[in-house]
Amino acid sequence: MEAESRDAGPSAPLMSAIVTEHFVLQSAAGTTVSEAIGRSSLYLSALSSSLIALGFAAQTPGLLSPFAAAALPTVFLLGVFTSARLVDTGVQNVLYLSGIARIRGYYRTLDPEAARYFARWGASEGETDDALGSLAVKSGPLAGLFTAASVIAIINGVLAGVCLALLTYNLVTDHHLPAALAVGLVTAAACLTVFFRYQHHRYLSVQR
Template sequence: MEAESREAGPSAALMSAIVTEHFVLQSAAGTTVSEALGRSSLYLSALSSSLIALGFASQTPGLLLPFAAAALPTVFVLGVFTMVRLVGTGVQNVLYLSSISRIRGYYRTLDPEAARYFARWGAGEGETDDALGSLAVQGGPMAGLFTAASMIAIINGVLAGVCLALLTYYVVTDHHLPAALAVGLFAAATSLTVFFRYQHRRYLKVQQ
C-alpha cells in the first residue's frame, strides 16, 4: 500500500502544507524587504534633518560645534543600529529564499515536465546559491557589498570620519586641517572595515 501511495504521488495534505509554507515564506521574505526599506528611510531622514539643522546652526556664532557634537554622534549610533538590523534582515531573507528554493526543487520532481517551469535561479547547485541567484547575486566574498546595509554603512562611515575630523580640527589640533583630514579618513576606513568583516561573517554562515 505504501509503495502504491508513493507511485501515486504526494498526498493532498502534504501538497497543501507545502503550498501554504511556500506562501508563508514569500510573505516573510517580503516583510524583511519592507523592514529594511523602513529602517533605511528612517536613518536617511534623521541624517538629512540633522544636516539641514546643522546648516542653520552654522549661521549662529558658537552654536555649530555644540550642535554638531550632540547631533552627529546620535545619528551615527542610529546608523550602527540600522546596519546591524539590516544585515540581520538580509541574512533572514536569504534563509527564506533558500527554503523557497528547496520547495521549488521538490516541485521539479513531481513531473518530468516540471523542471521546465521551476527552473533554478542561480548557477550553483546549492539552495543558498539558488536563493542568491533570485537576487541577481553570486555567492562569495563579494556577495554582501551591494546590500542595503552596505549602503548605510558607507554613509555612516563618512559620518564617523566627519565627526572625528571636526573634533580634531576644532578641539584637538586647533585648526590643523591635514591632521583632521587624516583622522577623518582613518575613522571612515576603520568603520567600513569593521562593518564589512561583520557582514561577511554573518553571510558566510548562511553560505556554508
C-alpha cells in the same frame, strides 16, 4: 503497495502543507524587504534633517558646536543600529529564499515537464537552487557588499570620519588640515572594516 503509493505522488495533505509553507516564506521575505526600506528611510531622514539643522545653527555664533556635538553622534549611533538590523533582515531574507528554493526543487520532481516551469536560481544543470541566485548575487565574500546595510554603513562611516576630522581640525591640531584628513580617513576605513567583517561573518553562516 508502498511502490504504488510513491508512484502516485505526494499526498494531498503534504502538498497543501508545502504550498502553505511556500506562501508563508514569500510573505516573510517580503516583510524583511519592507522593514529594510523603512529603517533605511528613517536613518536617511534623520541624517538629512540634522544636516539641514546644522546649516541653520551655523548662522548663530556659538550654537554650531554644541548642536553638532549632540546631533551627529546620535545620528551615528542610529546608523550603527540601523546597519546591524539591516544585516539581520538580509540574512533572514536569504534564509527564507533558501526555503523557497528547496520547495521549488521539490516542485521540479513532481512531473517530467515541471522543470520547464520552475527555473533554477543561480544554479547549473544538476545543481540545487541558490537562494542568492534569486537576488542576482553570487555566493562568496562579496555577497553582502551591495546590500542596503552596506549603503547605510558606508554613509555612516563617512559621517564618523567627517565628525572626527572636524574635531581634530578645530580642537586637537589647531587647524592642521592634513592631520585632520588622515584622522577622518582612518576613522571611516575602520568603521567600514568592522562592518564588512561582521556582515561577512553573518552571511557566511547562512552559506554554510
